[in-house]
Amino acid sequence: MDFKLTKEQELAQELFRSFAETEIKPLAHDMDESEVYDMELLQKMQRYGFFGIPYAKEYGGAGGDVLTYTLCMEEVSKQDGSTGITISVHTSLCCSCINEFGTEEQKQKFLRPLVDGSKIGCFGLTEPNAGSDVQGAQTVAVEEDDCYVINGSKVFTTNSGFADTCVVFAITDRSVPVSKGLSAFIVDLKEMPGITVSDNIKRMGIRAAQNCIVTYDEVRVPKDRLLGQKNKGFKIAMMALNGGRIGIAAQSVGLAQGAINEAKVYVKQRTQFGRPIGAFQNTQFKLAEYQTKVDAARLLTWRAAIAKDNHEDYSDLAAMAKLFASETANEVTRGCVQLLGGYGYCREYPVERMMRDAKITEIYEGTSEVMKMVISGKMDLK
Amino acid sequence: MKIVVCVKQVPDTSGKVAVKPDGTLDRASMLTIINPDDVNAVEAALALKDEYGCKTVVVTMGPPPAEKMLRTIMAMGIDEGILISGREFGGSDTYATSQIIAAGLVHLGIDDDDIIICGRQAIDGDTAQVGPQIAEKLGIPQISYAGDIKKDGNTITVKRMLEDGYMMIQMKTPCLITCVKELNQPRYMSTYGIFEAYQKPLTVYDYNTLKDEPLIDPETIGLQGSPTNILVSFTPPLKGAGTILEGADMNTCKTLAKILDDKHIIR
Numbered sequence: 199m200d201f202k203l204t205k206e207q208e209l210a211q212e213l214f215r216s217f218a219e220t221e222i223k224p225l226a227h228d229m230d231e232s233e234v235y236d237m238e239l240l241q242k243m244q245r246y247g248f249f250g251i252p253y254a255k256e257y258g259g260a261g262g263d264v265l266t267y268t269l270c271m272e273e274v275s276k277q278d279g280s281t282g283i284t285i286s287v288h289t290s291l292c293c294s295c296i297n298e299f300g301t302e303e304q305k306q307k308f309l310r311p312l313v314d315g316s317k318i319g320c321f322g323l324t325e326p327n328a329g330s331d332v333q334g335a336q337t338v339a340v341e342e343d344d345c346y347v348i349n350g351s352k353v354f355t356t357n358s359g360f361a362d363t364c365v366v367f368a369i370t371d372r373s374v375p376v377s378k379g380l381s382a383f384i385v386d387l388k389e390m391p392g393i394t395v396s397d398n399i400k401r402m403g404i405r406a407a408q409n410c411i412v413t414y415d416e417v418r419v420p421k422d423r424l425l426g427q428k429n430k431g432f433k434i435a436m437m438a439l440n441g442g443r444i445g446i447a448a449q450s451v452g453l454a455q456g457a458i459n460e461a462k463v464y465v466k467q468r469t470q471f472g473r474p475i476g477a478f479q480n481t482q483f484k485l486a487e488y489q490t491k492v493d494a495a496r497l498l499t500w501r502a503a504i505a506k507d508n509h510e511d512y513s514d515l516a517a518m519a520k521l522f523a524s525e526t527a528n529e530v531t532r533g534c535v536q537l538l539g540g541y542g543y544c545r546e547y548p549v550e551r552m553m554r555d556a557k558i559t560e561i562y563e564g565t566s567e568v569m570k571m572v573i574s575g576k577m578d579l580k
Numbered sequence: 581m582k583i584v585v586c587v588k589q590v591p592d593t594s595g596k597v598a599v600k601p602d603g604t605l606d607r608a609s610m611l612t613i614i615n616p617d618d619v620n621a622v623e624a625a626l627a628l629k630d631e632y633g634c635k636t637v638v639v640t641m642g643p644p645p646a647e648k649m650l651r652t653i654m655a656m657g658i659d660e661g662i663l664i665s666g667r668e669f670g671g672s673d674t675y676a677t678s679q680i681i682a683a684g685l686v687h688l689g690i691d692d693d694d695i696i697i698c699g700r701q702a703i704d705g706d707t708a709q710v711g712p713q714i715a716e717k718l719g720i721p722q723i724s725y726a727g728d729i730k731k732d733g734n735t736i737t738v739k740r741m742l743e744d745g746y747m748m749i750q751m752k753t754p755c756l757i758t759c760v761k762e763l764n765q766p767r768y769m770s771t772y773g774i775f776e777a778y779q780k781p782l783t784v785y786d787y788n789t790l791k792d793e794p795l796i797d798p799e800t801i802g803l804q805g806s807p808t809n810i811l812v813s814f815t816p817p818l819k820g821a822g823t824i825l826e827g828a829d830m831n832t833c834k835t836l837a838k839i840l841d842d843k844h845i846i847r
Contacts, residue, residue, distance in 0.1 A: 205648070206774050209655055213769045247771030260771035270771075 201497070203269075210251075210266045214273035217246065218281075226278035229406035230551050233398055235280065236406075237360065240318070243281075248274075249288050250313030253297060257305050258314030264441075264503040268448035272496070275452025276459065279555030280406035282452060283562075286445035287356040288312065291438045291563075292319030295365045295382060299426035299434050308363055308384050320387070322352035322366035322412055323435050328376075330568050332432065335376045337414065339368035339383065345418040346370070346383060348392075352412045354562070358395050359408025361387050365438075366414070367431050380431035384423045392417035403554035440513045442563040443520040444506060447499040450523035450559040454492045457534035457552045458485060464538050464547075481537060488530045495523035514576040521569035524559035531556045581693040582635040583625040586681060586714065587618035587653065589646045590704045603810040604671055604803070605704065614649050617699025620759050623766040624697050624729055626657045632731070635659050637688065641669060641681055647782065655769035655777040662688060666787040671803025674705070678713030680801055683793035684785050685718060693734055696756040700725060708758070715756035717795055722756040723749050727763055 203211065225236050243249065251267040253259025260266075267289060275282035296309045311317040327334035337350025348368050358364065364387045371379030387393055396411040426434050462485065465476035475481050498519040505512035531553040535542035542549045560566045591597060595611035614622075625636045638653045640646050641664040650661035664684045672680060685696065696718075698711030708724070715722035727746060728739035740747040741760050769777075790796050799805055823839070825832050840846045 205651065205778060209652060209769060209774045209777065210771060212652075213655075213771070213774065217768055245770070246768050247773075251771050255772075255775075261775040262771055266771070 201500075203265075206262070207266050207269060210262065211269045211273065213246070214248075214270045217243075217248075218273045218277045222274060222277040222281055226280075226406075227545075227548065227551070229278065229280060231545075233400075233405045235284065235360070235408055239281075240284070240360070243285070244315035244318075247315060248285055249315055249318070250293070251289065253293060253309070253313040257297070258310040260313075264444060264506045265500060268444060268499055268503045271445050271448035272452040272455065272499075275449040276456035278406070279449060279453050279552065279558075280404045282445075282449035283356055283404050283407045283558075286442065286449060287321055288319045288361075290442035290445040291321035292357075292361075292363065292365050294441050295321070295425060295434050295438050296384065298437060299382070300384075303422070304384065304425065312363060317362040318357055318360060319363045319365070320355050320357035320361040321438065322355045322358075322364050323439075324352060324354050326351065326353050330565060332380070332435070333376050335367070335369060335380065337366075337368045338372065339370050339381060339419070341370070341421075342418075344421055346381075346421065346424065348383065348385075348414040348417040348419055350414050352414075354399065354409055355395075355412045356407055356409045358387060358410045358412050359398055361408075363387065364412070365425060365434075366412075367435055368414075370431075371429050374429075377432040379429050380435070381428050382425040382431040382434045383419050384425055385417065385419055387412070390417050390419070401558075403551070403556070403558055405554075439563055440516055441506060443516040443569075444499060444502045444512075446559055446563050447495065447502065447516070447519035447523040450520070450527035450556065451492060451496045451499055453552050453556045453559070454488070454495065454523075454527040454530035457531045457549050458488050458492065460547070460549050460552075461485060461534040461537045464541070468538075468541075475537070484533055484537065488533055491526045492530060495519070495526045498522055514573050517564070517569040517572035520559075520564065521566055521573065524556070524566065527556040527559050528553075581632065581695075582637060582691070583628050584637045584639055584685060584688070584690075584694065584696045585618070585621050585625045585653070585658065586696065586698040586711065587622065587638055587640050587649065588615045588699075588702045588704075588710075589613070589640065589642050589649045590615045590702050593703060597813075597815050599813045602671070602803070603812050605813060608643060608645070612645075612649070614652065615699055615702045615704075617701060617703075617759065617761055619699075619766040620761050620763050621697040621699045622653050622656060622658060623764045624726075624757070624759055626767065627764065628695070628729075628731065629657065629659075637662060639664065639681065639684060639688070641665070641672075641677060641684070643670075644784075650782060651777045652769060654780045654782075655773040656767060657770075657773055660780060661782040662785060663782065664785045664790070668787040668798075668802050671806065672801060673806035673808035674707050674709040674713060675808070676801045676806045678710045678717055679795055679797070680790065681710070682714045682717035683790045683795040685714070686793055686795060687785060687790055690718065690720075690754050692754060694754045695731075695736065696720075696754070698756065698758045700758050700760050711756060711758035718754075718756070720754050720756060721751040722758070723751060724758040726757045726759040729757060729759070729763070 250259035251262045255261040339346040339348045370381040392415045394413040502515040502519040589612045592611040592613045598606035598609045600606045636658045637660045638658045639662045701708035723738040725741045726738045727741035730737040
């Protein structure tokens with residue numbers, strides 16, 4: 199076993215790092231304040247292939263791997279958590295469903311523009327009454343002539359503010375539990391009549407991400423938009439969320455490392471009691487603890503990514519990575535605000551934004567509690 | 581038609597500078613970057629490729645680790661790489677370097693409609709000589725300090741940037757251009773390019789590859805054959821922090837006069 203990146207992965211890391219420092223860092227503060235994502239930045243990332251990293255060249259992707267995608271997630275999230283989730287939802291949730299379960303025709307028609315940088319995707323599963331427990335889902339799709347007619351509403355649909363394509367889940371058989379009667383559909387968010395996207399939901403963190411309520415009112419979706427088999431959508435959603443957790447783990451690593459990097463600069467400049475605060479053992483030990491945890495989180499994340507790349511079962515590995523990395527992100531960003539003191543609490547410095555952004559990593563794509571259910575489920579405890 | 585870009589790997593000026601006992605730079609032990617002006621040359625080549633669909637080749641002379649720089653440039657979109665590398669070439673000054681690179685270009689084959697693009701100068705030697713010398717050795721026209729490049733058939737029109745103005749000059753291909761950083765905004769690598777970069781052709785030209793080229797004179801290559809002799813290379817000592825006096829009043833002037841007097845700068 200070695201922990202070395204391949205030559206391609208090293209080049210990719212260089213690209214993501216320099217792009218994030220040059221292009222994302224200067225915009226992150228204003229995007230957070232305005233709660234609006236910079237569309238020029240989005241288009242630049244599309245042009246440089248940030249939205250198709252682990253997908254095959256034959257469908258217009260970069261032909262990379264999941265590990266390279268985690269490198270992207272870490273580097274962009276070091277500067278801006280909103281950018282991280284924008285890329286993650288598109289890549290891990292939307293594209294993966296079509297890539298894994300789409301027909302050849304669906305891949306050419308819907309996956310290609312998503313991974314070649316022409317279109318943005320989102321993923322509609324969560325509903326007002328269906329979060330960790332999908333059983334409360336109420337959105338339905340009824341077969342009618344050559345269509346499915348979708349009615350219902352999805353909440354917290356990240357990217358829906360500007361996305362073109364959405365993989366949405368709706369109940370197609372109400373006589374069985376939701377997990378056995380759910381189906382996935384590919385819908386055109388901007389073009390299909392009956393779809394309404396709300397304003398960006400006001401949130402604590404990742405405020406520039408466009409996370410809205412999407413309402414479906416008599417939306418007629420052609421039958422060839424059914425993804426995978428009818429009533430087998432639950433499996434698709436779980437596959438996507440399993441993979442998504444690797445992305446969120448990498449986002450968490452990025453947020454934590456970003457905060458450490460900011461703190462490292464600050465503690466060398468800030469003088470109290472006649473010395474830079476970096477000269478005090480408390481500062482040194484705190485940052486040593488934080489860096490150790492971040493490295494451990496990164497290794498867990500890479501392990502899960504490599505398992506996915508090798509087509510091994512990775513669901514518990516991804517859950518461990520997300521559980522540990524998201525908790526680390528919260529501890530480390532909070533600790534870095536403390537190291538920056540009063541300035542850390544000010545919005546002029548980025549660490550308070552990182553702390554606010556970090557909270558969601560313990561909640562979305564499966565809460566920490568759900569992660570523990572997944573991990574313990576694999577431990578043969580019952 | 582093809583575009584050939586000549587690039588150089590230079591020490592990263594944000595890192596440490598290491599010097600060998602013979603006074604030349606110990607390049608292997610230093611962090612390196614692509615010479616900044618050369619990145620503009622790469623972008624100029626890619627812009628021409630975008631417009632004309634022509635082949636693009638990147639050429640460098642340097643030690644084997646320079647391959648990574650060539651792969652980086654191929655990840656930006658350049659099609660092929662050539663690494664001119666051999667112990668016999670080590671320590672070459674600009675005269676010897678341009679001779680070797682020109683021989684490499686002849687070996688590659690320069691066609692009537694080809695364009696060679698170099699950066700204005702490298703941040704390590706700052707001579708700005710290698711590009712123009714390559715053109716001289718190849719016997720082709722050259723325009724340096726390009727701030728704009730237009731191509732119309734075999735006629736290349738270049739806006740040549742000078743300190744106090746510019747010149748518009750035309751020349752026929754094959755030709756050589758050196759460019760300034762104002763020419764363009766270089767693109768990044770792309771993820772699409774990165775996963776192709778290591779599959780693209782990269783050829784190493786060593787001494788044996790080039791020794792029979794008429795331009796190569798074994799007596800005038802490498803450190804021994806270079807007319808320029810480096811006496812010593814060193815990192816200049818850091819200057820201390822400056823002092824800023826504020827105010828235009830008599831007291832400030834007196835303070836300034838005293839400082840200058842103490843240093844015997846004025847009397």
